[in-house]
Amino acid sequence: MSHANAALTPVQRARIGRLVVDDGWSIAEAARFFRVSWPTAAKWSQRYLERGRSGMDDRSSRPHRSPNRTPQPLVRKIVHKRIKTRRGPVEIASLTGAPASTVYAVLRRCRLNRLSHVDVRTGDVVRRYEHDHPGSMIHVDVKKLGNIPDGGGHRFVGRQQGARNRRATPGTVRDRYRHELIGRAFVHTVIDDHSRVAYAEIHDDETAATAIGVLIRAVAWFAARGVHVEAVLSDNGSCYRSHAWRDACHDLGIRHRRTRPYRPQTNGKIERFHRTMSDGWAYSKHYNSEKARRAALPAWLHFYNHHRQHSAIGKVPPITRLNNLPGHYS
Structure with missing residues (x-):
């Protein structure tokens, strides 16, 4: 890419080519006119003759052949060690016999130099997904918290x-x-996959009847904000495997999907929300009683939905991703 002080930009290079090739100027005249050396004017004239305007752009300096590049079998071995054992470059170098600098260069080229790209539990490369519009999928789960004693x-x-x-x-x-x-507090949480807008209620149990009530109220809450819920994703908890839950989803016109057993990563968005909720509300400050903590949840939810910047959706509040909010259009 041309730097700011370059004598010849792609446009100027094309002008040299047109003057020499199309208009019959000599290379020396073109070089004098554009204040460049004779070899430079000759190079761009020849490129224009061979490739036309498309040949005026900068070409990669990468060589066509790299005889000393790390062999592919070694690259595959390094990547395998990184994904399956999560070892660092020095340890992998000891196992493969390659220099640590070579191992790091391979990991960087394969975008495995940071372990954040690799799943903590399984070692597999992280695969992220997001549904394309609000309501396409909501996640539901229950967060269990020990009640706070008085004082x-x-x-x-x-x-x-x-x-x-x-x-x-x-x-x-x-x-x-x-x-x-x-006792315990059971926080029934619902989060929209696309927008990350969250809805939550606190109850004293996690029975199917309670979970169904939360789902019905959450669907109505999202509908009031212009979001039609199409599907719901849950884990394999007993309340979500009940026939009553199945019938409730059918009556609401919602498809129900469950995660694979012992695979919480599939429901990772709501698991991450639980961590945020714990840090921002449940354990963020000293509460004198359980009643005081429960009373603080609605205010924190409003802050999360309307004011807190969410890094996964472009550092904007989740509510900004909802369409057709009341009052947005007149």
Whole structure:
């Protein structure tokens, strides 16, 4: 690509070629007129004669042959070690006999120099997907959280004070191991695959009846924002394998799909949302009670949907990806 101070841009090169080839100028005259050397004017004139205007662009300096390039069998061996064992360049160099610099060059050329391109659990190259419009697919799941005792949990007040708060909280029971239990909060979450807009409700169980109620209200919530839900993806939890869930999806006109067993990566978008929700809401600050934490969820969801920049969709809030929002058009 021509730099800013180049004497000849592709347009000027073509002018030299036209003057010499088409108009009969001598190479010396063209070189004097454009203030370049005779060999330069001759080169571009010859290129114009052979290839016309298309020959005026810069060509790659890469050689046609590279005899010393890393052999393909060695490249495949390096890539295999990287994907299956997630080793670094130095370790792979020890296993393959190639210099570490060569291993790193191969990994960089194959876009495997960063382990973020490789799945943490399986070692396979990460394959990302996204449905092309809102409502094409929603993801559903349940996030289980331990209830916060009155006065705060051990994360913020320490284990001793947290244990005292737990014993003093009404409704605390002991299991057979003498552990104090104050119950769990089941956060039923729904997230749109295309826009990442999220909907969530907190309940005290994860039964099929509760999950169906959340789905019905979530579909209505998305419909109020101009999104028609076409399909839903869930894991293999008991509430999602029930006949009641199947019938509810049929009544709503929604196709139901389930992930492969022991394969949470398929539902990775909502798993990543759970991590964001935990960091941004569930464990973000000191709550004096479970009631206080549950009361803070709607405000955080509004922030997530309307204000928080989402790196996976171009650093814009998820709500900006929804079409036909009420009030957008008059």
